[in-house]
Every structure is written in structure tokens, then in C-alpha cells.
Amino acid sequence: xxxxxxxxxxxxxxxxxxxxxxxxxxxxxxxxxxxxxxxxxxxxxxxxxxxxxxxxxxxxxxxxxxxxxxxxxxxxxxxxxxxxxxxxxxxxxxxxxx
Amino acid sequence: xxxxxxxxxxxxxxxxxxxxxxxxxxxxxxxxxxxxxxxxxxxxxxxxxxxxxxxxxxxxxxxxxxxxxxxxxxxxxxxxxxxxxxxxxxxxxxxxxxxxxxxxxxxxxxxxxxxxxxxxxxxxxxxxxxxxxxxxxxxxxxxxxxxxxxxxxxxxxxxxxxxxxxxxxxxxxxxxxxxxxxxxxxxxxxxxxxxxx
Numbered sequence: 193x194x195x196x197x198x199x200x201x202x203x204x205x206x207x208x209x210x211x212x213x214x215x216x217x218x219x220x221x222x223x224x225x226x227x228x229x230x231x232x233x234x235x236x237x238x239x240x241x242x243x244x245x246x247x248x249x250x251x252x253x254x255x256x257x258x259x260x261x262x263x264x265x266x267x268x269x270x271x272x273x274x275x276x277x278x279x280x281x282x283x284x285x286x287x288x289x290x
Numbered sequence: 291x292x293x294x295x296x297x298x299x300x301x302x303x304x305x306x307x308x309x310x311x312x313x314x315x316x317x318x319x320x321x322x323x324x325x326x327x328x329x330x331x332x333x334x335x336x337x338x339x340x341x342x343x344x345x346x347x348x349x350x351x352x353x354x355x356x357x358x359x360x361x362x363x364x365x366x367x368x369x370x371x372x373x374x375x376x377x378x379x380x381x382x383x384x385x386x387x388x389x390x391x392x393x394x395x396x397x398x399x400x401x402x403x404x405x406x407x408x409x410x411x412x413x414x415x416x417x418x419x420x421x422x423x424x425x426x427x428x429x430x431x432x433x434x435x436x437x438x439x440x441x442x443x444x445x446x447x448x449x450x451x452x453x454x455x456x457x458x459x460x461x462x463x464x465x466x467x468x469x470x471x472x473x474x475x476x477x478x479x480x481x482x483x484x485x486x487x
Contacts, residue, residue, distance in 0.1 A: 196475040199405050202413045204443045207424040210417035219321035220339065224314040227343055231350040232310060 298364050306353060317346050323365060324372050330440055331376035333383040334429065341379055345372045366454070373437070373455050380433035387429050391484035398423040399485075405475075406482040427474045435470035442467050 296319040304312035321342070328341045348371055356367050394402065397419025403409035405423070414420070428439055437456065441447040442463075453460045 195407055196405065196478075197471055199407070199413070200471060200474070201443075203401055203405060203420045203424055206413065206417045206420035208444065208446075210421040217322035217325060219318050219325075223321070223339065223343070224317035227317050227346045227350075228310050228313045230343070231313065231347055232308070234351075 302353070302356075302364065305350070313350065320346075320349075320365070320368060323369065327369060327372040328376060330445065331373065331380065331437060333379050334387060335383070336379055341376065344379075345375045348375060370455055370457070374457075377433055377437055377456075380436065383433075386432075387426075389426050389430065389481065391481050394426075394481075395419065395422070398426070402478055402482055405478045408482060427477055430477045431470055431473055435466055435473060438463060438466045439470045439474070 296315060298316070298319070301312045301316050301319075305316055324342050324345050325338065328338050328345065332338055332341050345368075349368055352371070356362075356364065391399070391402075397414065397416035400409065400414040400416065401420050401423040404413055405427075424444070428436055428444075431439065438452060441452045441455070442449070447455070449460055449463050452458070452463045456463070458466070
């Protein structure tokens, strides 16, 4: 323990003895009613939070999948980068149909 | 019904069925626990009642998350929720206070000199001055450090207890406490330096 820590501990010991008298611990009048009213006024809150949590997780998973695919794609673009006309044609035809 | 006589598990079951009366009883029963945590960790500019209200609203909306945790008393789960809510509020605080040597009262200056080693080894006797100076130095810390020092030094909680409350590992709590004390020493030295200029 260095000198500062030793002195700090003495100060903290003294500070603990001077804890200000806290205001009453009981809930203020109407506090519980107000909180419960707010909670009941937002019935979909848990659903919204569930959606928020799941959306964030899905976003993370999608980012990982996307990066993996990009990496795989970059690695597989080896020496032979020739296009595949049949596949391209099929995609082009499908696009026109849409 | 007196607050201490509340059957919490039974009350929780009723709250899950949207029973408003049970919810009010639960808030009144748990208010002393929550307000104690809020008072110790709230940001300076935030009213303690507002933060307590935020904790209780989170408690109700996340009640389903508690259901699966067998063996953990509800009060522990709520304490952790209250601590993390306070920590989020501290993190959201735009800026931390800045203290100048001129802002300090005489007893605080005596303690500052003592902390920095400028004064003799005998500690000053003014306990209120100690509290003011200790709180000022803690308020200069980043939220995570502030939380650790308040729990560890002012509330005398054990490292394991802090680890359980915050979800941080034991070694992370120790490292944060060590770094926080070093930062406070630097802040104290900086403040003391202003006096010498």
C-alpha cells in the first residue's frame, strides 16, 4: 500500500463517520401509485424491449455472416475469375420478370 | 400490512398477473433498498426520485427475466438492476464536475494537503471535511471507477459482493479500484498544485 492509499483510507474512515443523516427511507406519498400507473400505461414495453434485444442480436449475427461471406468470396476469387454466363442469364431473366 | 411482512414471492406472482395493488405494495416494500443504492450512485444533476422511478419501471418490465433464476433472492436481482441503472445514468452524464482549489472550504483543503502528503502524517480531525473532500475526489472519476470506489471504500462492500452486483470479474474489480485510486491521487496532486501557483 502506498502513502496515498494509506492516507486515503484514513480519510475514508473519517468520512464514513460523518455520513449525513439520510432523509426518510419510506417511499414519498404517491410514489408507488405514480410508478405503477406509468408501468400499466405502457403495456407493450416488455414486448418492445424484447424486440429491441432480439433485433440487436440478429443484427450482430447478420454482420458476422456478412463478413464471413465477404471473406469467403474474396478468398474464392482466385486465378480463374471467369464469369458464368448461364447463371448470369438466369438472374437477368428473373430480374425482368420481377 | 407492515413493509417487512410482505411475502415477496407471492406478491411477484400477483404482479405478474397485472395486480396493481400488489405492485404498489412491492414498490413500497423495496423502496428503502432502492433509494439507498440510488443515493450512493446517482449523478449529481439527477433527482433521486426520478432515478428510483426508473429502477422500478425497469423492474416491472423485466420481471420475466427474474423468473428463471432459482435460488437468487429477488432483492439481489433488484440491487443489481439498480446498480446498473445508476451506472447507465452516470455514463449518460454529459460532463463531470470540475473542482478548483478556490472551491474548497478550509477543512477540505486540510484533507487535500493530507492526501497529497503536503501535511504531516497526523490526519485532520474534521470528519465532515473528510467526507466533502472524499466525495469531491470520487466525483472526478469516470463512472465505472466511481462505482467501484463508492462500493469498496465508502460502503465497505467486499470485492466478491461488488463482482456479484456489477457482473464484473473479481480481478476487474481489483484493477479498477487500483486505477481509480491512482487517478484520485493525480487529481488531488493537480488540485494541490493550483494552490502553489
